[in-house]
Amino acid sequence: MSFLPPATSDLLQRWLTSIAALDDASDATTEAYRADLVRFFTFMNGHLEEPAAPGPIQCIGITDMRAWMAYERDRGLSARSLARALSAVKSFYRWWAEHEPFDPTAILSTRSPRFKRKLPRPLDEASARKMLETVELQSTTGWAAARDVAVVTLLYGCGLRISEALGLKGRDYPLPDMLRVTGKGNKERQVPVIEIAKRALDRYVRMCPYELTPTGPLFMGVRGGQLSASIVQQSVRKSRMQLGLPETATPHALRHSFATHLLNRGGDLRSIQELLGHASLSTTEAYTSVDAARLMEIYSKSHPRA
Known part of the structure; x- marks a missing residue:
């Protein structure tokens, strides 16, 4: 400057x-x-x-x-x-x-330029489940495969950002029923941990060849350091290609899927906002647009035309 x-x-x-x-x-x-x-x-x-x-x-x-x-x-x-x-x-x-x-x-008083918000691109429930199953096939090392499954299960099952999952420390294991997560801007929130995520993490920890320390990373790379986000992204990329899913099927899309599927099953926006750690409710409201867009797509395909 x-x-x-x-x-x-x-x-x-x-x-x-x-x-x-x-x-x-x-x-x-x-x-x-x-x-x-x-x-x-x-x-x-x-x-x-x-x-x-x-x-x-x-x-x-x-x-x-x-x-x-x-x-x-x-x-x-x-x-x-x-x-x-x-x-x-x-x-x-x-x-x-x-x-x-x-x-x-x-x-x-200067007006902000108008722009069309990008809607989240979640996976449907069947594709999300298949993604969890297919990720395990991307590594020839058993413990690394279990590790990748544990990571993506936290993204989809708990709505974590990939940085939040990889930021977990050895002291965070075993996962509690309510996990304290540090998100953007160092803001903390609590998210419930579903049983399938606990089981996936238990399996990874049992198989991991490295000793976990309280202040060290929970998710380890093959050389013993902290797992890189690029490794998880690569695993998800290979999985989506095998499943024939679009390029929008990324690790972050699993977080979008978590929110959308909760909304579809009756979750309220305010609770989902808190689970995702969104500072503004308007950010979370994008998921209602996703749901509306899906309904209109179904409607347009099924409605009889004159």
Whole structure:
């Protein structure tokens, strides 16, 4: 950020420190916000034809904001990415206005570009079960096959992210009825552990040739270190090819499947939100759209046409 005036650079760093401390934002999130704001200030530096010092960037108007958004779209930024960048800019200005007396209305009133949300792409229940069975066939080493089954069973049976499953430690075994998981932004939640997941993990631990330590990884690689997510992804990729499933059948799709199948069986959105660790209910509501889309597909295939 050497091109930024020192006062602006200091403001940005103070804001990033604030959201890391108060909002418990992850390192990845704060770095993404930093990049968004640096690009914004870089544009304004040229657009305003003066350094992006606190004085000039406090006076940004709606036409300046529109010029920035047009520039970002012209350089190929998607509507979704631009919406995220605008959200970061607004968050920064909202924080700044709380600490210094100026009017950020032009920035905060800027409309976000519309974009079509990508719907989750879950597997149907039969395909999810077949995936669990087929993953075991992808490794010629018995204990590694049992390990991979245990991982994907946690993804589908408990709705874990792959990073959450691979982040489990030796001290987490044996799994309790309610597992405490640390998710995005270091936010903790509790998820129930179904019996099939416990059995899959028991089998893996019995067969694992390495000693588990309390602070070491629960899931081990073939050389004794922590299991890499790429190994699980490769196993799932081979399985989906054998089963003739689409490319959207990924480890993360098993988490989507967990949520969708719970919803189909009468689970309520608020509970599913808590199980998934979604910060916003609107994120979880995407699964209702999946269900509606599935019903419309069935309807369109079965309804008699005139």
